Amino acid sequence: MKEETRLLVESGERFLTTNYSFENRRDLLKARAKNQTVVHNWDTFAQLGWTGLGIPEEQGGFGDLSDMFELLRVLGEGLILEPLSSSLIASQLLSLCSESTFASDTLTRTIAGESRVISAITESINGFSSGESITRAVDCEDGFEVSGEKNLILDGDSASSLIVSALYQNPDMESAQIGLYLIDCESDGISMKNSDTTDDRQLVNIRFDHVVLPRESLVLKNGAAVNAIEFEENLRAACASADALGAMQSLLFRTVEYSKDRKQFGKAIGSFQVLQHKMADMFMALERAKSMFTMMCEAFTLSADTSRMVSMARVEICDSARLIGQHAVQIHGGIGISDELAAAHYFKRLTASQYYGGDSMYHLGRYLSLRSSSID
Amino acid sequence: MQLNLTPRLEAFQQEVRTFLSKELEPEMVAAVRSTTTVWVEREAMLSWQRKLSTRGWAVPHWPEQFGGTNWTPMQHYIFEVECARANAPELTAMGVKMVGPVIIRFGTDWQRGKYLSRIASGEDFWCQGFSEPGSGSDLASLSCRAERKGDEYIINGSKIWTTDAHNANLIFVLVRTSIEDKPQKGISFILVDLDTPGVSVTPIISASGDHEVNQVFFEDARVPVSQLVGEEGVGWTYAKYLLGFERGGSIKAERLKQELQRVNRLLLSKVRGHKDEFSIKQIERDLARLEILVESLSYTEMRVVAQLEAGGAEPGPEASVLKVEHTEIMQQITELAMMALGPYGAILERDRPKSGGKFSGYTGDITKDLLPIVPRYLNFRAATIYGGSNEVQRNIIAKTALHLS
Numbered sequence: 001m002k003e004e005t006r007l008l009v010e011s012g013e014r015f016l017t018t019n020y021s022f023e024n025r026r027d028l029l030k031a032r033a034k035n036q037t038v039v040h041n042w043d044t045f046a047q048l049g050w051t052g053l054g055i056p057e058e059q060g061g062f063g064d065l066s067d068m069f070e071l072l073r074v075l076g077e078g079l080i081l082e083p084l085s086s087s088l089i090a091s092q093l094l095s096l097c098s099e100s101t102f103a104s105d106t107l108t109r110t111i112a113g114e115s116r117v118i119s120a121i122t123e124s125i126n127g128f129s130s131g132e133s134i135t136r137a138v139d140c141e142d143g144f145e146v147s148g149e150k151n152l153i154l155d156g157d158s159a160s161s162l163i164v165s166a167l168y169q170n171p172d173m174e175s176a177q178i179g180l181y182l183i184d185c186e187s188d189g190i191s192m193k194n195s196d197t198t199d200d201r202q203l204v205n206i207r208f209d210h211v212v213l214p215r216e217s218l219v220l221k222n223g224a225a226v227n228a229i230e231f232e233e234n235l236r237a238a239c240a241s242a243d244a245l246g247a248m249q250s251l252l253f254r255t256v257e258y259s260k261d262r263k264q265f266g267k268a269i270g271s272f273q274v275l276q277h278k279m280a281d282m283f284m285a286l287e288r289a290k291s292m293f294t295m296m297c298e299a300f301t302l303s304a305d306t307s308r309m310v311s312m313a314r315v316e317i318c319d320s321a322r323l324i325g326q327h328a329v330q331i332h333g334g335i336g337i338s339d340e341l342a343a344a345h346y347f348k349r350l351t352a353s354q355y356y357g358g359d360s361m362y363h364l365g366r367y368l369s370l371r372s373s374s375i376d
Numbered sequence: 377m378q379l380n381l382t383p384r385l386e387a388f389q390q391e392v393r394t395f396l397s398k399e400l401e402p403e404m405v406a407a408v409r410s411t412t413t414v415w416v417e418r419e420a421m422l423s424w425q426r427k428l429s430t431r432g433w434a435v436p437h438w439p440e441q442f443g444g445t446n447w448t449p450m451q452h453y454i455f456e457v458e459c460a461r462a463n464a465p466e467l468t469a470m471g472v473k474m475v476g477p478v479i480i481r482f483g484t485d486w487q488r489g490k491y492l493s494r495i496a497s498g499e500d501f502w503c504q505g506f507s508e509p510g511s512g513s514d515l516a517s518l519s520c521r522a523e524r525k526g527d528e529y530i531i532n533g534s535k536i537w538t539t540d541a542h543n544a545n546l547i548f549v550l551v552r553t554s555i556e557d558k559p560q561k562g563i564s565f566i567l568v569d570l571d572t573p574g575v576s577v578t579p580i581i582s583a584s585g586d587h588e589v590n591q592v593f594f595e596d597a598r599v600p601v602s603q604l605v606g607e608e609g610v611g612w613t614y615a616k617y618l619l620g621f622e623r624g625g626s627i628k629a630e631r632l633k634q635e636l637q638r639v640n641r642l643l644l645s646k647v648r649g650h651k652d653e654f655s656i657k658q659i660e661r662d663l664a665r666l667e668i669l670v671e672s673l674s675y676t677e678m679r680v681v682a683q684l685e686a687g688g689a690e691p692g693p694e695a696s697v698l699k700v701e702h703t704e705i706m707q708q709i710t711e712l713a714m715m716a717l718g719p720y721g722a723i724l725e726r727d728r729p730k731s732g733g734k735f736s737g738y739t740g741d742i743t744k745d746l747l748p749i750v751p752r753y754l755n756f757r758a759a760t761i762y763g764g765s766n767e768v769q770r771n772i773i774a775k776t777a778l779h780l781s
């Protein structure tokens with residue numbers, strides 16, 4: 001591990017120890033239950049520089065994508081509720097829009113912790129895939145007018161601005177072209193509907209009803225926008241995987257400890273062979289997940305084949321998350337289902353996060369199509 | 377294997393069907409469809425119980441003199457299957473299937489007179505106080521104490537994971553009345569009114585956010601000795617008799633078939649997105665596989681019933697086999713339903729409608745009817761833990777069916 005990464009991991013661990021005990025987190029959940037957006041530690045994140053993680057130094061950030069995933073893995077151990085990964089994904093997109101001063105300015109403010117941008121790409125007909133956009137942009141007097149709907153946007157409730165994909169067409173064009181638009185959430189015509197998630201976050205449906213935007217809002221277009229959308233999909237899969245890996249590590253550790261403490265029939269339940277084998281299976285699932293995490297980090301350094309590799313990693317990590325979550329509950333017995341204790345919260349995160357960034361089945365299908373197209 | 381119903385049984389089946397089509401209300405079916413837990417909402421269940429009770433079918437497995445029937449095993453089977461097929465609410469087991477049979481077999485005449493008819497009618501709502509914080513799988517190590525003082529027992533301790541204690545007015549508890557003998561011997565079976573001073577119920581909220589289980593505390597709760605079932609110190613025997621009912625006591629395959637239908641409907645609604653053909657095919661394949669598994673369970677149930685009908689012994693390891701099979705298939709189905717939800721599989725609405733309309737929030741609107749799927753997935757993880765964990769059931773199968781010890 002690079003020295004820089006090691007320090008980052010340490011700062012993540014320190015943050016969890018000082019700010020994120022189960023009791024601290026429970027207070028945040030109380031705020032969440034009152035429908036407040038959980039951004040209580042955001043200033044700390046900005047001070048630690050985490051809001052600029054993975055962004056090139058010349059744009060005001062530091063570290064690479066591997067560092068970013070590594071930090072998210074560490075924070076996953078504490079089941080953080082803040083929308084850090086969603087914000088970092090959007091910042092990656094902003095970072096690609098180097099020709100737009102509007103985008104660069106927004107990125108600078110985001111790194112400083114003054115604004116939060118969330119990417120809003122997926123639509124309901126496409127399910128998990130970024131697919132095509134039905135959301136449309138047309139010319140109007142002052143710039144563009146955008147209409148459409150984005151579906152189940154993770155952490156959308158926390159956004160001050162959105163990066164939205166939309167198809168643009170004018171009468172002179174033969175076919176529509178995809179573009180990315182940076183939109184202030186306060187714009188007229190935007191409405192949001194939140195859904196609670198199993199792991200106490202929010203998925204948001206965002207409607208755009210003739211939202212009028214200045215010209216500078218179009219921050220990326222054509223081929224560059226197409227590539228950015230694919231990159232975004234991979235990032236969502238990767239960030240959810242990094243977070244899940246951290247949660248898996250912590251949950252396995254907690255389960256093993258519990259099995260040593262809990263006594264039935266005069267013995268620690270960890271002495272029963274059937275539970276030992278379950279925990280051995282959890283350990284092996286975790287090893288598979290770690291290996292695929294390594295592969296996934298590598299995938300982002302390559303110029304081609306990233307999507308295929310990310311999908312492979314996602315399949316294995318989702319399956320491990322499910323196995324580890326389910327076994328952990330079973331080994332805990334009744335205690336495993338009580339919302340008052342940590343195990344259930346890890347189980348819930350591992351259940352919900354399978355559905356962020358595409359689940360195992362979706363990525364298996366995606367892998368299958370990329371795999372066959374790579375055979376000549 | 378075919379059921380090969382005799383004309384007499386066919387007529388019986390018809391009788392049950394007619395009853396169901398006349399008496400079962402759409403709101404009750406809706407309550408079954410929208411429930412997120414094992415049991416349906418209390419009011420829906422009780423309305424159905426009243427109808428069954430009027431017809432004399434609320435406690436068919438009890439002896440006729442206490443309001444039951446003299447049905448053969450095959451008739452019981454037909455009745456359960458038809459109720460499941462019609463999506464009728466299942467009656468909560470704690471009264472009719474657990475404490476009822478124990479009172480009939482081991483209770484005093486006074487207890488029979490006081491409780492049985494009220495169990496059958498649904499006037500009394502019972503909960504089961506066996507497990508304790510320190511005693512789950514190893515139930516015999518339980519430590520909730522009942523000390524005899526004159527004509528009373530004074531109970532101190534607590535019970536945990538008590539399903540429906542917040543809906544119940546009575547609890548049957550296993551308590552320790554002596555610590556001299558080996559653990560199983562000092563246990564007694566006592567019937568306690570939840571209104572007794574010193575008894576209190578604290579909710580435990582599940583991961584799903586549902587309130588299903590509780591902790592019940594006893595602080596110097598005084599209970600008349602007349603509430604003791606059978607003999608002091610023999611409670612363990614009665615509990616084992618009761619657990620036989622809990623584990624193998626009902627027919628489940630038909631209910632699982634209804635659950636598969638739910639996944640089927642979901643799949644057709646294409647909530648995963650119209651373009652995810654690969655996943656849809658994959659889920660279809662998994663669904664077909666589960667249908668076959670459920671069919672195998674259905675035939676296992678029929679074989680057990682046929683054996684009983686032919687006058688064979690009460691099921692031994694078969695009860696454990698049925699418990700393991702049905703709970704694990706149920707978990708696979710709830711998991712597949714989550715897959716069918718796709719991106720919606722992450723949603724767990726905190727303020728989901730727990731009741732609306734007459735009993736429930738079921739509307740026939742697919743987007744609303746998705747709501748129970750995620751909480752059901754979460755809640756049914758408990759199915760392999762309660763009623764004797766599946767690890768413990770496998771220990772029983774290894775020991776009693778395979779004589780491995």
Ligand SMILES: Cc1cc2nc3c(=O)[nH]c(=O)nc-3n(C[C@H](O)[C@H](O)[C@H](O)COP(=O)(O)OP(=O)(O)OC[C@H]3O[C@@H](n4cnc5c(N)ncnc54)[C@H](O)[C@@H]3O)c2cc1C
Nearest residue numbers: 272330331333334504506507512513537539758762765767
């Ligand atoms: C939703 C729910 C509802 C419930 N309702 C009721 C109720 O109404 N009334 C009531 O009395 N109880 C109820 N229970 C309690 C239930 O019966 C216990 O949870 C169960 O007996 C397991 O006990 P435990 O939770 O203490 O787990 P433990 O006994 O601590 O078990 C923990 C783990 O160890 C394993 N284990 C234990 N012993 C062995 C062994 N010998 N070999 C191999 N593995 C072993 C278990 O399988 C489990 O995986 C309910 C539980 C739940 C979750």
